[in-house]
Amino acid sequence: MNSIEANFDGLVGPSHNYAGLSYGNVASKSNANAVSNPKQAALQGLQKMKALSDMGMTQGVIAPQERPDVYSLRKLGFTGSDQDVLIKASKQAPAIFLACCSASSMWTANAATVSPSADTADSKVHFTPANLTNKFHRAIEPTVTGNILKALFSDDEHFSHHQHLPENDHFGDEGAANHTRFCHNYGDHGVELFVYGKHAFNDTLPAPKKFPARQTLEACEAVARLHKLQEGSAVFAQQNPDVIDQGVFHNDVIAVGNKNVLFYHEQAFLDTSKTKQDIGRAFGAEPFHFIEVPTNLVGLQDAVKSYLFNTQLINLPSGDMVIIAPMECQENKAVYSYLQQLLASNTPITNVHYFDVKQSMQNGGGPACLRLRVVLNDLQLAAVNSNALMNDTLFATLNTWVNKHYRDRLTASDLASKEFLDESRSALDELTQIMQLGSVYPFQQI
Numbered sequence: 001m002n003s004i005e006a007n008f009d010g011l012v013g014p015s016h017n018y019a020g021l022s023y024g025n026v027a028s029k030s031n032a033n034a035v036s037n038p039k040q041a042a043l044q045g046l047q048k049m050k051a052l053s054d055m056g057m058t059q060g061v062i063a064p065q066e067r068p069d070v071y072s073l074r075k076l077g078f079t080g081s082d083q084d085v086l087i088k089a090s091k092q093a094p095a096i097f098l099a100c101c102s103a104s105s106m107w108t109a110n111a112a113t114v115s116p117s118a119d120t121a122d123s124k125v126h127f128t129p130a131n132l133t134n135k136f137h138r139a140i141e142p143t144v145t146g147n148i149l150k151a152l153f154s155d156d157e158h159f160s161h162h163q164h165l166p167e168n169d170h171f172g173d174e175g176a177a178n179h180t181r182f183c184h185n186y187g188d189h190g191v192e193l194f195v196y197g198k199h200a201f202n203d204t205l206p207a208p209k210k211f212p213a214r215q216t217l218e219a220c221e222a223v224a225r226l227h228k229l230q231e232g233s234a235v236f237a238q239q240n241p242d243v244i245d246q247g248v249f250h251n252d253v254i255a256v257g258n259k260n261v262l263f264y265h266e267q268a269f270l271d272t273s274k275t276k277q278d279i280g281r282a283f284g285a286e287p288f289h290f291i292e293v294p295t296n297l298v299g300l301q302d303a304v305k306s307y308l309f310n311t312q313l314i315n316l317p318s319g320d321m322v323i324i325a326p327m328e329c330q331e332n333k334a335v336y337s338y339l340q341q342l343l344a345s346n347t348p349i350t351n352v353h354y355f356d357v358k359q360s361m362q363n364g365g366g367p368a369c370l371r372l373r374v375v376l377n378d379l380q381l382a383a384v385n386s387n388a389l390m391n392d393t394l395f396a397t398l399n400t401w402v403n404k405h406y407r408d409r410l411t412a413s414d415l416a417s418k419e420f421l422d423e424s425r426s427a428l429d430e431l432t433q434i435m436q437l438g439s440v441y442p443f444q445q446i
């Protein structure tokens, strides 16, 4: 049976804004308080999805979350009507209020970890929503993420959904942003690489000193157990703590893998040779390509600014392996010349396509952050909610929907109005009908 790797991108929500919420994420902090353009952000995301679909890729859409999140604010003691809650919170606790308004669920690489059925003991595709405990604005995502994933992958003959890990820093889990999979063909048994920032239960081992390690080894191991991965097919590697301290808050900011390729920066891992050995041993005899980018060609700051590694490494239906990169890689001299050199050298990577996802980039979210990879065989693909799969009709419908509901300018003060809340809820209500998701949002469940 044929298997493909689908990409499910997060549709940017109507509240997309720059609130400087992510300590350790340089772009988020440096663009705090900038005026955002949610309409442009959503349209940029849709353009990328459509372009990948036009390249022959299977492209899905993951709906955004309901924001402002009035329910979290109520849990924190704000009372009255929804409007009262928003006004009180925005005045009395502006930072908490903004955290409850983030459109951060757009970065679906952090939505969940997904293991294809070829890797799991029960031959089902396993999903564990990420608990995202390290940042409050993200820690309020996993329950609705789980609802949306179940609405897209509902058939329990094929799909197995787990509860997110316990909500504690010891089990901090950021999902697929710290997970990549290697295989020969997508339908073959693969090797899943889990990358962590620290050991939660042993604080004598290396860990970053300045910025937080958002993912723990213990969280990675728990996900591998839940997904029933076979012995030897999960590899665990520690991220270099020094690069976390320089703004590499997820492994997908410094490394990306696909099939028999790992594309990574020289400084990505704490112990590069052990990481390579472990992957090589698990992968077996077939040739594997470690494409290591040396610091003298691309410095760490250039890698972080351009998001060279937050690129999608995909196989087109023709078999060609290509990079989907943000425009920032074309604009950065060192990175662009490295990529030109890479294409001229003898690796499986044959082309680079550049996309404008600037609205997302300014919050530290590149092309790879915006997508969740899901390997599916023909039967599983047929069981996916087809209203979430990109095609000409869905593209046109979603463009019209965005143009109808989204603002092209949003500041913190706009977010506290009842008008904005009503606008967002009516947009999401219409979206659940377009995508036939059912009542996934709290405002639809009251």
Ligand SMILES: N=C(N)NCCC[C@H](NC(=O)CCC(=O)O)C(=O)O
Pocket: 017, 018, 019, 020, 021, 022, 025, 028, 029, 102, 104, 107, 109, 110, 135, 138, 177, 249, 250, 252, 253, 363, 364, 365, 366, 368, 369, 370
């Ligand atoms: N690397 C991956 N896979 N994802 C990128 C996530 C970016 C996100 N930024 C934010 O949440 C910023 C929101 C703000 O500041 O308004 C984060 O730090 O979690």
